[in-house]
Amino acid sequence: xxxxxxxxxxxxxxxxxxxxxxxxxxxxxxxxxxxxxxxxxxxxxxxxxxxxxxxxxxxxxxxxxxxxxxxxxxxxxxxxxxxxxxxxxxxxxxxxxxxxxxxxxxxxxxx
Amino acid sequence: xxxxxxxxxxxxxxxxxxxxxxxxxxxxxxxxxxxxxxxxxxxxxxxxxxxxxxxxxxxxxxxxxxxxxxxxxxxxxxxxxxxxxxxxxxxxxxxxxxxxxxxxxxxxxxxxxxx
Numbered sequence: 162x163x164x165x166x167x168x169x170x171x172x173x174x175x176x177x178x179x180x181x182x183x184x185x186x187x188x189x190x191x192x193x194x195x196x197x198x199x200x201x202x203x204x205x206x207x208x209x210x211x212x213x214x215x216x217x218x219x220x221x222x223x224x225x226x227x228x229x230x231x232x233x234x235x236x237x238x239x240x241x242x243x244x245x246x247x248x249x250x251x252x253x254x255x256x257x258x259x260x261x262x263x264x265x266x267x268x269x270x271x272x
Numbered sequence: 273x274x275x276x277x278x279x280x281x282x283x284x285x286x287x288x289x290x291x292x293x294x295x296x297x298x299x300x301x302x303x304x305x306x307x308x309x310x311x312x313x314x315x316x317x318x319x320x321x322x323x324x325x326x327x328x329x330x331x332x333x334x335x336x337x338x339x340x341x342x343x344x345x346x347x348x349x350x351x352x353x354x355x356x357x358x359x360x361x362x363x364x365x366x367x368x369x370x371x372x373x374x375x376x377x378x379x380x381x382x383x384x385x386x387x
Contacts, residue, residue, distance in 0.1 A: 193374075195375060195376075197376075199313075202380070202381075203380050203381070204276070204362050204364070204378030204379050204380050204381050205315070205362070205376070205378050206378070207375050207376070207377070210375065248313055250315065252376075254374060259305070259317050259320050259327065259374075260317075260374065260376060261317070262307075262314070262315040262316075264312070264313070264314055265313040265314070265315075267313075
């Protein structure tokens with residue numbers, strides 16, 4: 162069936178490094194993608210989104226890249242900080258407007 | 273002010289009991305959702321509800337039922353609780369729910385433990 166998944170369940174980086182979190186999706190009808198950040202004990206929070214008519218979108222320290230050819234999405238975090246430690250989810254909306262979430266990647270930032 | 277609030281934060285109960293989790297949003301959104309997050313952090317949609325329709329994930333047991341007294345509230349009722357129901361339940365809302373481009377706003381979760 163259709164699924165949204167992540168390549169790496171855990172990513173460890175040093176403070177100040179750049180982080181890249183990847184996501185593969187299989188629903189070719191998806192045309193809206195969102196990254197969420199979930200800190201311990203909290204609900205997921207919106208970080209950045211991208212529509213399928215774009216291949217790159219930048220926010221503050223974060224960039225989302227979309228490669229529709231290989232159905233791949235990535236979240237890049239520049240100059241990673243300890244406060245970036247969290248679980249990151251990609252989500253897609255396609256034929257249904259209800260976002261479907263991937264499995265999540267735990268980002269651990271070492272000081 | 274908390275945009276999406278759910279209570280209780282923690283819920284510990286015995287198998288077979290009936291329990292409810294409440295959710296309220298003060299964002300003026302039209303659509304509310306319930307998600308279940310398992311121990312591996314996987315987030316699974318359970319329900320989506322606006323004033324037009326209820327969309328139910330067909331894999332959700334009918335022991336689970338959403339109740340919406342008004343568009344700012346979507347409560348989750350669970351009958352005959354089972355061990356496998358233990359999880360974190362998240363309420364969320366979005367502005368319209370009739371567009372593909374919906375950002376979700378989540379509550380802080382209710383950790384349900386069934387003993």
